[in-house]
Every structure is written in structure tokens, then in C-alpha cells.
Amino acid sequence: MKILYFAWIRERVGFSQEEIDLPPQAQTVETFLTWMKSRGEEFDYALEKDGAVRIALDQEHCNDFSCSLEGVSEIALFPPMTGG
Amino acid sequence: MKILYFAWIRERVGFSQEEIDLPPQAQTVETFLTWMKSRGEEFDYALEKDGAVRIALDQEHCNDFSCSLEGVSEIALFPPMTGG
Amino acid sequence: MTNDTKGPIVRIQSEDFDTAQILQQATKDNSNIGAVVTFTGLCRDEGGKLAALELEHYAGMAEAEITRIAERAFAHWPLDQLIAIHRHGKIAPGENIVLVIATSSHRQAAFEAASYLMDFLKTKAPFWKKEHLIDGTSSDWVDATDKDDEALNRWKDI
Amino acid sequence: MTNDTKGPIVRIQSEDFDTAQILQQATKDNSNIGAVVTFTGLCRDEGGKLAALELEHYAGMAEAEITRIAERAFAHWPLDQLIAIHRHGKIAPGENIVLVIATSSHRQAAFEAASYLMDFLKTKAPFWKKEHLIDGTSSDWVDATDKDDEALNRWKDI
Numbered sequence: 001m002k003i004l005y006f007a008w009i010r011e012r013v014g015f016s017q018e019e020i021d022l023p024p025q026a027q028t029v030e031t032f033l034t035w036m037k038s039r040g041e042e043f044d045y046a047l048e049k050d051g052a053v054r055i056a057l058d059q060e061h062c063n064d065f066s067c068s069l070e071g072v073s074e075i076a077l078f079p080p081m082t083g084g
Numbered sequence: 085m086k087i088l089y090f091a092w093i094r095e096r097v098g099f100s101q102e103e104i105d106l107p108p109q110a111q112t113v114e115t116f117l118t119w120m121k122s123r124g125e126e127f128d129y130a131l132e133k134d135g136a137v138r139i140a141l142d143q144e145h146c147n148d149f150s151c152s153l154e155g156v157s158e159i160a161l162f163p164p165m166t167g168g
Numbered sequence: 169m170t171n172d173t174k175g176p177i178v179r180i181q182s183e184d185f186d187t188a189q190i191l192q193q194a195t196k197d198n199s200n201i202g203a204v205v206t207f208t209g210l211c212r213d214e215g216g217k218l219a220a221l222e223l224e225h226y227a228g229m230a231e232a233e234i235t236r237i238a239e240r241a242f243a244h245w246p247l248d249q250l251i252a253i254h255r256h257g258k259i260a261p262g263e264n265i266v267l268v269i270a271t272s273s274h275r276q277a278a279f280e281a282a283s284y285l286m287d288f289l290k291t292k293a294p295f296w297k298k299e300h301l302i303d304g305t306s307s308d309w310v311d312a313t314d315k316d317d318e319a320l321n322r323w324k325d326i
Numbered sequence: 327m328t329n330d331t332k333g334p335i336v337r338i339q340s341e342d343f344d345t346a347q348i349l350q351q352a353t354k355d356n357s358n359i360g361a362v363v364t365f366t367g368l369c370r371d372e373g374g375k376l377a378a379l380e381l382e383h384y385a386g387m388a389e390a391e392i393t394r395i396a397e398r399a400f401a402h403w404p405l406d407q408l409i410a411i412h413r414h415g416k417i418a419p420g421e422n423i424v425l426v427i428a429t430s431s432h433r434q435a436a437f438e439a440a441s442y443l444m445d446f447l448k449t450k451a452p453f454w455k456k457e458h459l460i461d462g463t464s465s466d467w468v469d470a471t472d473k474d475d476e477a478l479n480r481w482k483d484i
Contacts, residue, residue, distance in 0.1 A: 007382055007454035008467050059387035061450065076384060076452075080470030083383075083412065083453030084275075084367055084424050084444055091224055091296035092309050143229035145292065160226060160294075164312035167223075167230075167254065167295030168209055168266050168286055168433075188346025191364075199371040199420035205440075206349075206364040212431060213357040262357035273370060275444060276477065282363075283437045290433075319434065 001069075005046070006078035009053065012046035022069070029055055030065040032075070047077070054078050085153075089130070090162035093137070096130035106153070113139055114149040116159070131161070138162050176238030176250040180230045182257035187267055194249055194269050201248055205278040207268040207286055213261035219302045223265070225256040226294035237288040241270075244284075244326050245277040252285060256295065284326065287319040334396030334408040338388045340415040345425055352407055352427050359406055363436040365426040365444055371419035377460045381423070383414040384452035395446040399428075402442075402484050403435040410443060412451065442484065445477040 004017045026032040033053070037044045047053050055062050056076040057069070069075070088101045110116040117137070121128045131137050139146050140160040141153070153159070179185075187208050195204055211221050238250050251269040259265055266289065270281040297310040337343075345366050353362055369379050396408050409427040417423055424447065428440040455468040 004384065006384055006452065007456075010382075056384070056387060056452070059384070059390050061391070076387065078384070078452065079454065079467070081449055081452055082455045082468045082470050083381075083388075083451035084448040088226065090226055090294065091298075094224075140226070140229060140294070143226070143232050145233070160229065162226070162294065163296065163309070165291055165294055166297045166310045166312050167225075167293035168290040188349060191346060191349075191366075195366070195368065195420075199369075200373065201368050202370045204364075204366040204368065206362075206366075207433070207437070208349075208353070208362040208364075209433070210353065210359050210362065211357075212360045215358065262353075275365070275367070275448075276441075279365070279437065279441045279444075283434075286433060286437075 002074045004076040009046045009077050029067045052079050086158045088160040093130045093161050113151045136163050176242055178235045179253045185253050201271045202273040203275040203278040204271045205282040207282050209266040211259045211261050211263050217301055218261050219300045221259045222298040223256045224296045229294050234293050241281045241284050245281045247272045284323050290316045334400055336393045337411045343411050359429045360431040361433040361436040362429045363440040365440050367424040369417045369419050369421050375459055376419050377458045379417045380456040381414045382454045387452050392451050399439045399442050403439045405430045442481050448474045
């Protein structure tokens with residue numbers, strides 16, 4: 001799985017992307033995030049504000065954290081957007 | 085009193101402006117319009133559609149036909165506007 | 169940010185105007201604007217049937233009335249600038265009729281002020297349009313539409 | 327009039343753009359447009375304190391997301407054209423950040439489509455702004471605002 005980080009989430013994690021094998025328990029967005037936070041202090045710090053983390057699956061917003069990750073090849077994590 | 089006519093009201097009256105002495109009964113917009121229509125066929129024809137006639141007193145819209153004409157020096161009569 | 173030293177700029181003219189140039193001037197001396205909304209109203213060719221529009225106007229009142237509307241907008245929204253240019257006389261299809269520019273540090277203020285000014289200008293500014301058709305058969309005054317009157321209801325609290 | 331053969335034009339780029347030139351191109355080959363609404367978002371200098379804005383973006387998704395929003399607008403309003411250009415990278419005060427142009431034969435359709443696109447772009451397009459101040463003391467990420475989220479409520483039926 002390709003994982004991308006943006007803005008201050010990227011800064012807290014310390015890099016902008018990685019290629020990683022997800023563990024079997026990371027079946028949905030919710031279980032994926034729980035696992036991510038357990039990967040180390042920098043991940044826990046980057047993702048601590050649950051309400052502030054936005055997620056995109058294969059470049060589409062996902063607002064439903066019960067979404068399955070089956071068939072997904074790119075996950076992006078980022079704070080609320082400030083475009084325009 | 086200077087009276088101005090615009091668009092199809094001007095075309096029906098046959099000219100675009102005149103300088104005229106108002107009769108004593110033309111004290112308000114309403115009595116002024118009644119008198120205007122009595123001036124001849126072309127005026128009656130130009131002003132027949134009551135709802136369609138708009139009036140400006142000294143270059144300001146007047147929506148209240150009970151308005152007094154005291155102190156007014158320029159009256160304009162025209163159909164609904166189609167600017168923009 | 170409201171600039172209290174400025175008011176709206178209103179111009180009534182027969183000659184055409186250059187939207188791009190006016191837009192550039194409106195923004196060049198201020199780096200704190202944020203949002204610029206521009207409305208350009210062009211003469212439609214009505215599916216190729218229109219030869220020209222003729223815009224009759226009430227000189228003096230046209231400028232006064234648009235200025236009154238623009239000043240109400242200026243008082244209501246936090247605007248930097250509000251510019252309105254309206255042409256009169258003969259206008260060919262594709263040519264400019266009207267230009268409104270609203271600049272503000274707030275996006276919605278700029279959108280709303282420009283939209284407000286256009287809605288009022290449509291029904292309150294003393295202009296009347298006559299259509300000249302290509303086949304020469306008729307030259308009719310354009311009717312005011314209920315839709316334009318209804319558009320004003322959106323702003324009844326302003 | 328809806329032109330079914332065209333869809334929105336979306337460009338994501340680091341280089342600046344020329345609003346005037348794009349505006350001219352958008353209107354030159356069509357004499358039946360009627361209404362053109364242009365929104366330009368500029369980098370504010372924040373009262374002289376800002377050295378530059380840095381816009382980070384999610385390449386690929388930025389274009390895809392703005393295209394999705396623009397296509398919804400295109401499907402909802404009778405538009406001739408809908409153009410969105412968004413810059414990324416370092417942007418100095420007074421420079422362009424974003425441009426939206428909506429053309430239509432209906433004035434309110436053009437205003438609403440441009441305003442809708444901007445509202446969604448603000449909160450749904452994957453861009454993040456970092457402010458670099460002139461005094462060099464801090465470089466902070468700009469917070470998303472509730473006001474921008476609330477702006478979306480206006481469009482919940484679309």
C-alpha cells in the first residue's frame with residue numbers, strides 16, 4: 001500500500017510517502033488508523049487529533065471510517081484543506 | 085415643469101421631452117397622471133398600461149403615487165427598465 | 169477590509185471598455201484584496217438573429233441611480249472597491265454591455281455585492297433595450313421579466 | 327445555453343496565469359454567452375506581515391477533485407464554460423492563487439456556479455497553505471475555518 005502524508009501531518013511523520021504492507025487487522029479506515037497510531041510516537045502525534053485527520057482512498061475523499069480498504073492502492077492522510 | 089419620456093412611452097407620445105405648466109389639480113403623481121392621460125389620444129395611449137408606467141421625480145424613482153409634486157422640477161415617465 | 173476613503177466608481181458611456189485593463193487597474197495597487205469578482209454582461213446574438221441592441225438611457229439619472237445602489241452595497245459589505253460601467257447606444261452581438269467589479273478581503277462579500285449590484289441594475293437603472301433583428305422585420309423593445317423582479321427579493325433585508 | 331460537447335477546464339500549475347488573457351479567450355468565439363462571472367483569489371499581504379504563501383498540494387487528486395466539483399456544477403447550471411486554475415508552490419503577496427470563470431446565458435447561473443466552485447474548492451480541494459512571515463519568526467499552517475465549512479451548507483441540495 002502506498003501511503004501519502006501532507007502538510008503538518010507530513011511534518012510530524014517526518015516524510016511524505018511510504019510503501020508498506022498493511023497488517024491483516026487493517027481492513028477498514030478505522031482499523032487502519034488505529035494500527036497507524038500504534039506504529040510509533042511520530043505517527044501517534046501526527047494522527048492524534050482524530051477530528052482533524054482527513055483521508056483519501058485512491059484520490060477520493062472518504063468520510064465514512066467504516067469504509068473497506070479492499071482494492072485500494074493509495075491512502076492519503078492530511079489535515080483539513082485550505083485551498084482557494 | 086420639465087417632462088421626459090423614454091422608450092416606447094416616448095415613441096407613443098411622439099417626442100422625448102417638453103416644458104409645461106402643470107394645472108392646479110396635478111398636485112400628486114396620481115392626479116398628474118390622470119391629467120396627462122386627458123391631454124390627448126397619444127398620451128392616453130402612452131400611459132394606458134397603468135402598471136407598466138414608471139415615474140421618476142428629479143431623477144429618483146417614485147413608487148408611491150400619492151407623492152406630492154411640490155418642489156419637483158423634472159418628471160420622467162418610462163416603462164419598466166431593462167438595463168444590465 | 170473596508171476602505172472608508174473610497175466610494176464606488178460608476179461610469180455611463182457609449183464607447184466600449186477593456187475589461188482586462190480595468191481589472192488590472194483595480195487590483196494593482198493593493199496587495200491585501202484577496203477576492204475579486206467580475207461580472208461582464210455581453211450582448212447575445214440570440215441564435216444569430218440579432219443585428220444589434222440599442223440601449224436608450226436617462227442621462228444623469230442612470231449615473232445617480234447606479235451610484236445609489238453601489239453605495240448601499242458599499243455600506244453593507246466590507247468592500248475595497250466597487251466599479252460599475254454601463255454602456256448606452258448601439259451595441260453589436262458579442263460586445264460588452266455592462267461590467268461590475270467587486271474587490272474585498274472576503275470572497276462571499278465580493279460575490280454578493282457584485283450579484284446585488286447586477287440584480288438592482290437590471291430593474292432599477294434607467295436603461296431600455298431595443299432589439300434590431302438581422303432580417304429587418306422588426307425592432308422591438310425588450311420586455312422586463314418577472315424573473316428579474318423576483319431576483320430582488322433575495323436582498324430585501326439590505 | 328448548455329454546450330453538451332464541452333466540459334470544465336481544470337488546470338493545476340505552479341506558474342502564474344494571466345486572468346485578462348484567459349478571460350478574453352473564454353469569450354471570444356461565442357456571441358451568445360450573455361454573462362461572464364470571474365473570481366480571482368489573490369495572496370493577501372496580511373497588513374504587510376506576509377513574505378509568501380506556500381501551497382502544498384496532492385498532485386493528481388487536486389486536479390481530479392476540482393474536476394469532480396466542476397462537473398457537478400456543469401450538470402446543475404446551464405453553463406457554456408467553467409474554467410478553474412489553481413496554483414501551488416510559493417506565492418508572493420498580490421499574486422494570483424486561483425481563478426474561476428463561469429460563462430452562461432443566465433446571470434444567476436454564472437454567479438452561482440462560480441461561487442459554488444469556490445466554496446467547494448476551499449474545503450475539498452487538496453491544498454494546504456503555509457504562511458511565511460517577513461520577520462522570519464514563524465511559518466505556520468493556515469487553519470481551516472468553520473466559516474468555509476458552513477459555506478457548503480448553502481449548496482446541500484446540489
